Amino acid sequence: MSSTLHNKLDARARQLLRALIAQYIADGQPVGSRTLARSAGLDVSPATIRNVMADLEELGLLAAPHTSAGRVPTAQGYRVFVDSLLELKPLEAPQIEQMRRELPTAGATQDLLSGASSLLSDVTRFVGVVTVPKREEFPFRHIDFVALGGNRVLVILVFSDNEVQNRVVVTQRAYTAGDLEQVANFLNANYAGLRMSEIREHLAREMRETSHRLHQLMVAAVDVTEQAFPDQPGADMLVAGQVNLMGAQGVADVDRLRELFEAFQRKRDLLNLLEGCARAEGVRLFIGEESGFAALDGLSLVTAPYGIEGRVLGVLGVIGPTRMAYQRVIPVVQTTAQLLSGALNQARQAT
Numbered sequence: 001m002s003s004t005l006h007n008k009l010d011a012r013a014r015q016l017l018r019a020l021i022a023q024y025i026a027d028g029q030p031v032g033s034r035t036l037a038r039s040a041g042l043d044v045s046p047a048t049i050r051n052v053m054a055d056l057e058e059l060g061l062l063a064a065p066h067t068s069a070g071r072v073p074t075a076q077g078y079r080v081f082v083d084s085l086l087e088l089k090p091l092e093a094p095q096i097e098q099m100r101r102e103l104p105t106a107g108a109t110q111d112l113l114s115g116a117s118s119l120l121s122d123v124t125r126f127v128g129v130v131t132v133p134k135r136e137e138f139p140f141r142h143i144d145f146v147a148l149g150g151n152r153v154l155v156i157l158v159f160s161d162n163e164v165q166n167r168v169v170v171t172q173r174a175y176t177a178g179d180l181e182q183v184a185n186f187l188n189a190n191y192a193g194l195r196m197s198e199i200r201e202h203l204a205r206e207m208r209e210t211s212h213r214l215h216q217l218m219v220a221a222v223d224v225t226e227q228a229f230p231d232q233p234g235a236d237m238l239v240a241g242q243v244n245l246m247g248a249q250g251v252a253d254v255d256r257l258r259e260l261f262e263a264f265q266r267k268r269d270l271l272n273l274l275e276g277c278a279r280a281e282g283v284r285l286f287i288g289e290e291s292g293f294a295a296l297d298g299l300s301l302v303t304a305p306y307g308i309e310g311r312v313l314g315v316l317g318v319i320g321p322t323r324m325a326y327q328r329v330i331p332v333v334q335t336t337a338q339l340l341s342g343a344l345n346q347a348r349q350a351t
Contacts, residue, residue, distance in 0.1 A: 008059060009080075016040050016052050017061060018085040021073045025323055030070025075288035075322060078300070082285060082326050091331050099123065099335060105343045109138075109161045112347070114238050116306075116316055116340045121241025123332050126320030127264075130340075131274050132236040133313040135165065136196035143187050145180035145224065153180065153224060160193070161347050169227035175220065183221050199225060237271055239264050245299075248321045256298070263295035270295075277303040278315040283330055288322055298322060302329055304337035308344045316340065 009017065019040035020031045033046040033053060040049070053071050056062045061077035064070070073081065091099075102122070104115040113130045120128025139160040146154040151174050155167045175183075191199045203222050242264055246257060263270055273293055277284045286301040296319070303317030316337055318329055 009056075012042060012044070013052050013056060014085060015042060016049060017056055017073075017077065018081065020053075020062070020071060021077065021081045021085075024072055025325055028323060030065050030072050032070040035070070073322075075290065078287045078322055078326075079290070082287070086327055088327055088330055091335050096335055096339075099332075100339055103336075103339050103343060105346065108163055109133075109344070109347070110163075112340065112343055113314075114240075116336055117238045117240040120316065120318050120333065120336055121244060123336075124318050124320065124324075124329050125241075126244050126318050126324065126329070127242055128240045128316070128318060129270070129274065130238045130316040131271065131278065131314035132238060135159070135163075137313055138163070139193050139195050140199075141192055143184055145175075145184050147175060147177050147180055150174060153227075155224070155227075161344070169224070171227055172223045175224075179220060180224070182217060183224055186217055186221060187225070196225070237267060237274065245320070260295050260299075263293075269293055273301070274303065274315050274317065277317070278305050278312050281305075283334055285326075285330070300324055300326075302326075302333045304333045306337045306340045306344070308341065313344070 016036060020036055023031045023035060023039055033049040036049050036053070037044070037046050042049075053062060056077070057064060057071060059076075060074060061080060062071040063074050065072060099119060102115075102119050104111055110132070113132055117128040117130040120126075120130075122128075140157055141160050141162075142158040144156040146156070148154055148168065151171050153169050153171055153175065155169055157165045157167070159165070187199070191202060194202070200222075203225070242261060245260065270293065273286075273291055282304065284303045286296065288299070289297050291301060298321065299319055300322045301317055301319050303315050305312045305315045307313040316333065318333055320329065
């Protein structure tokens with residue numbers, strides 16, 4: 001859609017649209033023809049500019065507020081600007097290094113993810129969001145079992161990112177301490193370094209191919225692991241800097257803010273949107289109603305995926321007003337995703 005609209009614009013219209021949006025992002029005021037004549041760098045009269053602005057308005061790229069003779073960009077106007085007219089520049093090396101220093105690289109994965117959402121918020125002055133990977137996305141490094149009596153077993157899991165989790169599970173039948181030690185030794189020797197879904201696949205395949213004695217051991221391993229590694233009931237995300245939206249253009253009224261903060265609290269719809277972004281490559285950008293999520297009308301969402309060893313674990317991003325400096329925010333989101341991925345890979349290699 002944006003490419004079709006872009007093709008309808010001649011060079012002069014594109015330059016005026018770019019200049020108008022840049023001016024509006026800078027000061028937040030409707031842009032008039034005289035202002036545009038000074039800032040666009042074109043040797044044309046204000047009357048000619050007014051005619052071009054009227055054409056841009058007819059295409060749905062600009063709108064005229066009732067209280068002003070100037071124009072403001074619409075969501076479609078921003079889309080054409082971002083897709084066709086925006087010139088992105090990578091962040092300077094000193095800023096990247098500063099961001100790297102501010103992102104915690106020691107400690108648990110949750111601390112690293114929380115640090116990434118705070119970093120996004122601090123750098124952009126908007127809302128930073130990061131989805132939390134499901135635990136089963138991380139390979140396990142070591143496992144131990146402790147019999148608690150009856151069919152109850154304490155499972156002690158150490159993951160590749162040094163996260164330790166303890167879970168009490170109820171198995172299909174009772175196991176002795178010796179049974180559990182044998183199962184733990186078997187899993188640690190054969191499956192350490194694999195994700196839970198991979199362990200299930202290996203066990204199911206190998207059960208069909210092994211001897212009766214080993215088969216019995218695998219039955220016990222399947223019983224315990226299915227209880228210890230259940231499908232995670234729901235994804236989660238970390239949010240930082242919600243208060244940055246207070247007073248932002250387009251979201252300043254109380255009812256609008258309440259709707260948005262409730263959406264952050266519920267998380268479900270926003271998580272569905274972010275998880276959809278995780279399945280796409282590179283940066284994704286939703287402007288206003290493009291997200292299909294009513295709470296984000298009048299806002300923009302810029303996202304990028306992060307992961308380890310080329311495998312996507314989640315997505316991070318920034319939520320702010322449609323009037324944001326996209327040329328600055330997009331590289332910040334890209335860079336933060338790269339830094340987070342690098343820190344996660346580094347943590348894994350260190351174990």
